[in-house]
Amino acid sequence: MAAQHPSSADTLPVIDLSPMLGGVAQDKVAVGLALREACEHTGFFYVSGHGIDPALIQRVFAQSQQFFAQPMDAKLETDKAQSKANRGYEKLGGQTLEPGMPPDLKEGFYIGEELAADHPNVRAGRFNQGPNQWPAQLPDFKLAMQDYYTAMLALSERIMAGLALSLELPEDFFADFCTDPMCTLRLLHYPPQPEQPLPGEKGCGAHTDFGGITILLLDDKPGLQVWNARDESWIDAPPIPGAFVVNLGDMIARWTNDLYRSTLHRVINTSGAERYSVPFFYSGASAHEVRCLPGCLVAGEVPKYPATTVEQHLQDMYRRTYA
Ligand SMILES: O=C(O)CCC(=O)C(=O)O
Numbered sequence: 001m002a003a004q005h006p007s008s009a010d011t012l013p014v015i016d017l018s019p020m021l022g023g024v025a026q027d028k029v030a031v032g033l034a035l036r037e038a039c040e041h042t043g044f045f046y047v048s049g050h051g052i053d054p055a056l057i058q059r060v061f062a063q064s065q066q067f068f069a070q071p072m073d074a075k076l077e078t079d080k081a082q083s084k085a086n087r088g089y090e091k092l093g094g095q096t097l098e099p100g101m102p103p104d105l106k107e108g109f110y111i112g113e114e115l116a117a118d119h120p121n122v123r124a125g126r127f128n129q130g131p132n133q134w135p136a137q138l139p140d141f142k143l144a145m146q147d148y149y150t151a152m153l154a155l156s157e158r159i160m161a162g163l164a165l166s167l168e169l170p171e172d173f174f175a176d177f178c179t180d181p182m183c184t185l186r187l188l189h190y191p192p193q194p195e196q197p198l199p200g201e202k203g204c205g206a207h208t209d210f211g212g213i214t215i216l217l218l219d220d221k222p223g224l225q226v227w228n229a230r231d232e233s234w235i236d237a238p239p240i241p242g243a244f245v246v247n248l249g250d251m252i253a254r255w256t257n258d259l260y261r262s263t264l265h266r267v268i269n270t271s272g273a274e275r276y277s278v279p280f281f282y283s284g285a286s287a288h289e290v291r292c293l294p295g296c297l298v299a300g301e302v303p304k305y306p307a308t309t310v311e312q313h314l315q316d317m318y319r320r321t322y323a
C-alpha cells in the first residue's frame with residue numbers, strides 16, 4: 001500500500017487520543033490502528049485530544065523563557081556539570097547530536113524525578129537518578145516544571161496503552177514498564193540560525209531519540225524536520241496549535257525488532273527568531289527488561305537485538321553523544 005506512505009510533500013498524521021481517556025473499546029482500537037500506521041511508516045506523529053491544560057503549557061514556556069533570558073552567571077548556578085544525575089543548565093554547544101558536525105546551536109535545562117541525595121538509588125550511583133537543580137531567582141519555575149512533569153507522565157501512559165493496542169497486545173501490557181519510570185524533561189532554547197553558519201551547523205544535529213517515547217511541545221516557530229527514508233528527504237514538522245509531536249525512541253525499535261522506527265530528526269531554526277521547545281523523554285522502569293515483543297517477529301525471523309534493561313540501554317546510548 002505504497003500510496004499510504006508519506007512522501008516529502010506529505011505531512012505527519014494527527015492522531016486524536018481522546019478515546020484513550022475513558023472512551024469505548026472500539027474507539028481505542030481505532031486509535032491503535034492509527035498509531036500502527038504512523039509507527040510503521042514515520043515513527044513520528046502529532047497527538048490532539050491529549051487532555052493537557054493549555055494554561056500549564058503557557059506556564060512552562062513563560063518559565064523557560066525567563067530562565068534562558070537570565071545572565072550567564074545566573075544560569076551557571078545550575079550548571080549541569082555540577083550534577084551527578086545530569087540535571088540543570090547546559091550551555092550553547094554543550095551537545096553534538098550529529099557526529100562529525102559542529103556542536104548544536106541550542107542551550108538546555110534538564111529536569112528529572114526529584115530524588116534526595118540520601119535515597120538508596122542515588123547513593124548507589126544509579127544512572128540519571130538524583131536531586132534536581134532549581135534556579136533560585138525564579139520562584140514559580142519548580143512548581144510549573146513539576147506540574148508539567150506529572151501531566152506528561154499521565155499522557156505517556158495513555159500513549160503506551162495505545163501502542164500496546166497497536167501491537168494487538170492488551171491495553172495494560174506496558175503497566176510494569178510504566179511503573180516508576182525514568183523520564184527527562186528538557187527545556188530547549190534555539191537562537192536564530194546564523195546568516196553564515198559553519199558547514200553542517202544546526203540547532204540540533206540529526207539524531208534518533210534514545211529512549212521509549214518522546215512527547216515534544218513546540219512553540220510557534222518551525223524548524224523541526226523528520227527524515228523520510230522512503231524518498232530520502234526531510235519532512236517539515238511545523239507546530240500545530242494544541243497538538244504535541246510524538247516520536248519513538250531506539251528502545252521501541254529494539255522492542256519491536258524494527259517493525260516500529262526511531263526516526264532521524266533535526267532542527268534548523270531558520271525562523272529568524274528565538275525558538276523554544278520542550279521534549280519529554282519517557283523511558284520506563286529502570287530495571288525493566290527490553291526484549292523483542294510477542295508478535296513482532298515475522299515467521300522465521302530472529303530478534304536483531306539481545307535483551308537489555310532500560311537502565312543499561314539508556315546508559316549505552318547516552319555515552320555516544322557526550323563522548
Ligand atoms: O526542538 C525540537 O523540536 C526537537 C528536539 C529534539 O529532537 C530532542 O531534544 O531530542
Ligand SMILES: [Fe+2]
Nearest residue numbers: 207208209265
Ligand atoms: Fe530528538
